[in-house]
Amino acid sequence: MVDLAMHMMDIVQNSIRANASKIEIDFLEESRKATLTFSVKDNGSGMTPETVAKLEDPFFTSRTTRRVGLGVPFLKMSSEQTGGSLKIESELGTGTTIEAVYKTDNPDCLPLGDLGGYLVLLLIANPGIHFSFCYRIDENEFLLDTLELAEQGITEFSNNEMASAIKEYINENLKEIFEDRPKESFLC
Amino acid sequence: MSGIKTLADLKRKQEEVKTQIDLRDKAENPESQVQVKVAMATCGIASGAKNVMEFFVQELPKRGIGAVVTQTGCMGYCFAEPTVEITIPGKDPIVFGYVDAIKADEIIERYIKQGELVDGIIPQNYNTIN
Secondary structure, eight states: OOSHHHHHHHHHHHHHHTTOSEEEEEEEEETTTTEEEEEEEEOSOOOOHHHHHHTTOTTOOSOSSOSOOOHHHHHHHHHHTTTOEEEEEEETTTEEEEEEEEETTSTTOOOOOOHHHHHHHHHHHOTTSEEEEEEEETTEEEEEEHHHHHHTTOOOTTSHHHHHHHHHHHHHHHHHHHTTSOTTOOOO | OOOOOSHHHHHHHHHHHHHHHHHSOTTSOGGGSEEEEEEOSHHHHHTTHHHHHHHHHHHHHHTTOOEEEEEEOOOSOGGGOSOEEEEOTTSOOEEEOSOOHHHHHHIIIIIIHHOOOOSOBOOOOOOOOO
16 A cells, blocks of 8 residues: 555445445544544444454454455555554444544654645445545534535536546545645655 | 635636546446455555556546446555556456556557457456455
């Protein structure tokens, strides 16, 4: 995983597999604490405490096609190498929340990558899922909610022109709030 | 391209686009469309599945092929990522491995359009994994 956008796609894929109908993706930068909290919350099938305990083990997976499961261990590694942490909360039948904290004053902090591009792919590929994406730097935030878009009649994600328009919309707004990021931050 | 920054801009774009969409009867009947599933698990993402998926999403409509592009999990062929499963209506699904933009182009032109089998097929008898 080269950037955080890849992690986002990877972790969200877990939620999709858990048959979630609503997925909340949050990026929260707190300049005072020099942290970035990346979290994915879903209302999917959830896991038992025993499964959660095994999740950080790279040799644990619920799949039958292969014997390794590296998504969560990679996320744990990339967050912990910046001095951050990983937390997973899950309840069977209710859903799962996974939260990775990155220290943005550490040069090992991963770049964000193409968040807009991955988000648009998620929207195109999963029209039935309610996505809510939020990026916040201290007080400034950008929120994208597919229900809100649908209220405005914006549903044609699979149309090429529309897809690039949404990508531009996301990137322009992110660019604006990124201007508030303190210079000390290694996030880029 | 005119700047798109607010929801109102997006809405305008949607209305603009809608008039074009109505001309084509899209997604009326998914059974009759080509289904493209790009493996997007850890292994796929790390090998560049995003570029492949973006390529299919952009190129299929451009070339006039009615298709549904979705993402799927790992099919167990991590060594051959990025992998793509293509289902042409009335045929069994076929999985292609080591797909990049050049391979994807070949798959569209030769397999999807003409039904020719191209290199890179992963032989198997399997069930789709979501």
